[in-house]
Amino acid sequence: NAGVTQTPKFQVLKTGQSMTLQCAQDMNHEYMSWYRQDPGMGLRLIHYSVGAGITDQGEVPNGYNVSRSTTEDFPLRLLSAAPSQTSVYFCASSYSRPLDGELFFGEGSRLTVL
Amino acid sequence: AQSVTQLDSHVSVSEGTPVLLRCNYSSSYSPSLFWYVQHPNKGLQLLLKYTSAATLVKGINGFEAEFKKSETSFHLTKPSAHMSDAAEYFCVVSDLRNNNAGNMLTFGGGTRLMVKP
Numbered sequence: 001n002a003g004v005t006q007t008p009k010f011q012v013l014k015t016g017q018s019m020t021l022q023c024a025q026d027m028n029h030e031y032m033s034w035y036r037q038d039p040g041m042g043l044r045l046i047h048y049s050v051g052a053g054i055t056d057q058g059e060v061p062n063g064y065n066v067s068r069s070t071t072e073d074f075p076l077r078l079l080s081a082a083p084s085q086t087s088v089y090f091c092a093s094s095y096s097r098p099l100d101g102e103l104f105f106g107e108g109s110r111l112t113v114l
Numbered sequence: 115a116q117s118v119t120q121l122d123s124h125v126s127v128s129e130g131t132p133v134l135l136r137c138n139y140s141s142s143y144s145p146s147l148f149w150y151v152q153h154p155n156k157g158l159q160l161l162l163k164y165t166s167a168a169t170l171v172k173g174i175n176g177f178e179a180e181f182k183k184s185e186t187s188f189h190l191t192k193p194s195a196h197m198s199d200a201a202e203y204f205c206v207v208s209d210l211r212n213n214n215a216g217n218m219l220t221f222g223g224g225t226r227l228m229v230k231p
Contacts, residue, residue: 040123040223042118042221042222042223042224043158043221090157092158098208103150105158107156107157108156
């Protein structure tokens with residue numbers, strides 16, 4: 001019973017490098033999202049998807065791209081890493097838009113940009 | 115626009131004593147409210163939710179929260195703290211009428227609960 005799986009758990013990048021954070025869920029959830037967590041700021045939504053082929057921007061989308069080619073996978077791409085993107089990233093999913101339902105979170109990916 | 119304020123960034127209690135984590139919200143309409151818990155190096159887990167039914171909501175691990183519309187509060191309580199309750203807790207508000215339907219959740223800044231033996 002894997003739930004939401006994120007890889008890698010830790011990553012160190014140099015400024016300007018690119019990388020992809022992977023997220024996969026095995027619960028057949030339509031809604032998937034990426035958040036970043038910074039101290040004292042709670043979680044902020046980066047991008048989300050309400051189904052395969054559909055993505056939209058959240059609160060802090062700049063510097064990130066996403067795609068949703070399958071129901072299961074929702075990768076987050078950093079195009080040109082900056083120190084301001086040092087953060088902990090969480091992928092979360094739910095059966096539908098998370099108004100009343102429960103969001104299921106991965107264990108997080110800790111990214112450091114030097 | 116909706117917002118959430120967690121009034122304490124850190125709370126320290128002794129094992130066996132009551133826990134109170136405070137949350138105030140602002141919402142233009144009738145919100146749904148949630149508490150999530152995050153144990154060290156783990157993802158967030160839903161603790162409890164209020165969705166316009168009973169104002170006193172019971173969650174997992176003995177936690178409960180009371181929705182008070184007049185005070186715009188949704189404080190989290192537990193009668194007796196356990197060492198395993200040490201974690202970070204997030205209050206979250208969801209507004210049905212948020213125009214951006216996919217971005218309906220607003221997270222508070224978090225409260226770190228420490229439990230002393």
